[in-house]
Amino acid sequence: MSADTLDLEARAHSEHAQExxxxxxxxxxxxxxxxxxxTGLREQFDTTLPRxxxxxxxxxxxxxxxMKELSHRLMVTGGNVTGIxxxxxxxxxVERTEVDxxxxxxxxxxxxxxxxxxxxMALQHEQWIVQAFEGMSPRDLDQLHKLLGKVKxxxxxxxxxxxxxxx
Numbered sequence: 001m002s003a004d005t006l007d008l009e010a011r012a013h014s015e016h017a018q019e020x021x022x023x024x025x026x027x028x029x030x031x032x033x034x035x036x037x038x039t040g041l042r043e044q045f046d047t048t049l050p051r052x053x054x055x056x057x058x059x060x061x062x063x064x065x066x067m068k069e070l071s072h073r074l075m076v077t078g079g080n081v082t083g084i085x086x087x088x089x090x091x092x093x094v095e096r097t098e099v100d101x102x103x104x105x106x107x108x109x110x111x112x113x114x115x116x117x118x119x120x121m122a123l124q125h126e127q128w129i130v131q132a133f134e135g136m137s138p139r140d141l142d143q144l145h146k147l148l149g150k151v152k153x154x155x156x157x158x159x160x161x162x163x164x165x166x167x
Contacts, residue, residue, distance in 0.1 A: 051087070056122070
């Protein structure tokens with residue numbers, strides 16, 4: 001992906017609403033940071049962001065998750081989860097176990113080797129994110145966090161009203 005492709009903000013002009021320009025800036029920042037993470041995961045760990053995300057979900061649930069739960073949490077199709085899981089099982093990073101009372105369902109969890117590999121990746125991932133915000137002071141970071149919290153809450157309120165209206 002070229003820098004031009006990533007810079008959605010360049011599409012906005014001064015005559016566009018400030019809110020639109022802000023939205024495009026948020027998207028651009030998010031995509032630039034994500035590109036850095038994807039590149040780092042590939043170069044340093046020979047893995048992908050979807051694999052990292054799947055392992056992160058399993059790290060949060062040591063008892064494991066059913067494939068359907070993983071699909072829901074990752075917001076991807078069951079086929080995508082199955083393909084990634086198959087790769088990780090083959091590498092000894094996750095294991096599948098049968099679910100009692102449901103012969104069609106499987107629970108997936110990290111193996112000890114998977115825990116170790118994920119811990120190393122997660123530590124580096126955190127460092128990449130910290131680096132992404134290095135140019136900001138602690139006060140700037142706090143202010144940005146609070147302002148984005150207001151945006152988030154407003155969207156949750158809108159979604160709740162829309163959901164109530166649809167019922």
